Amino acid sequence: MLIRKSNFAEHYPWVLASIIVFAMALIWFVFASLGHSEWPSGSSLPGFTFGVMGGFICLFEFLIWPRKKLRSWRIGKVSTWMRAHIWLGLLAVPLLVLHTGFRWGGPLSTTLMVLFLVVIASGVWGLVLQQFLPDKLLKEVPSETIFSQIDYVSDLMASEASRLVKSVCNIKVDNDDGGELSDDEGRHLVVGAVRSTGAIQGRVVVTASLQESVPDSKPLYDFFNEHIYGFLKNGEEARSPLAKSIRATVLFNSLRMKLSPRAHEVVAVLEDLCNQRRQMILQSKIQFWLHSWLWVHLPLSVALIVLMFVHVFVAMKYW
Ligand code: HEM
Secondary structure: OOOHHHHHHHHHHHHHHHHHHHHHHHHHHHHHOOOOOOOOOOOHHHHHHHHHHHHHHHHHHOHHHHHHHOOOOOOOHHHHHHHHHHHHHHHHHHHHHHHHOOOOOOHHHHHHHHHHHHHHHHHOOOOOOHHHHHHHHHHHHOOOHHHHHHHHHHHHHHHHHHHHHHHHHHOOOOOOOEEEEOOOOOOEEEEEEEEEOEEEEEEEEEEEEOOOOOOOOHHHHHHHHHHHHHHHHHHHHHHHHHHHHHHHHHHHHHHHHOHHHHHHHHHHHHHHHHHHHHHHHHHHHHHHHHHOHHHHHHHHHHHHHHHHHHHHHHHHHHO
């Protein structure tokens, strides 16, 4: 969820309500501790009240999961739930700290508190990432590919580029079945390219005819085998200098100088493919960071809820 100056009005009531509840809780806690040598514990009236409030907030926080899964539920918009999730989750921190009376307690309550703090920290981390990574994706990855298809598209790029280079360098071009190409069959390549239409930029499929061979294009063949093929197929794992755009520009420029101008069009296609491959690498990284924190936040929040019930049960039993 984005929190911007432009949409802060929607967050404002939640922020204000959380600050007011926090201030009231703090005042009550301080008054209850006057004249006592220790802070009020979890079983004192204010401590118990803050525990119940914090516990219900944690339960509510957890309900965002079924709410998001069951979009047909008509209980408020997901965006309203998300705002409540963020600000009530943050409010639960001081409430539950006051509930503890600044003591860790036994192993169970300590584990519960640590779990709670990790869930909160991962939530804040995820929220921070959500503030700038989607923007970065939009600006720096105009040729965004369906995430699960990245490996498949990379393989396709590498094999199509290979066919193109072999054809230009006059090396026998095979079709997928290993046979030589007939006149019409497979004489076209499918190369993805980034194109703009008005304000919209995206990836389109371009079909290009296999080029006539260009004499003296051995440097292209060598460069392709040394740097391009592995990079298109395996991305960063190939440890190719083409992974850095400035380095790639220098290398492609020096390659052009070694080739006849008739081969320059092919070099431009290969450079464009490498550019798209770099975008796919960046896309994978951004998507990893956008989602990976949930692997901490979600399972630990399940553990938190389970342990919270155990904590309530144990606390009630020995009260
Ligand atoms: C006791 C505290 C909390 C619990 C139990 C909790 C639990 C959850 C659960 C179960 C989800 C759903 C995961 C999913 O979509 O697969 C979620 C999502 C999320 N939580 Fe929390 N959470 C807590 C506190 C917080 C806090 C304090 C923040 C931020 C300040 C936060 C930020 C988020 C965000 C950004 C999402 C992802 C929503 C999205 O898909 O865009 N959470 N949380």
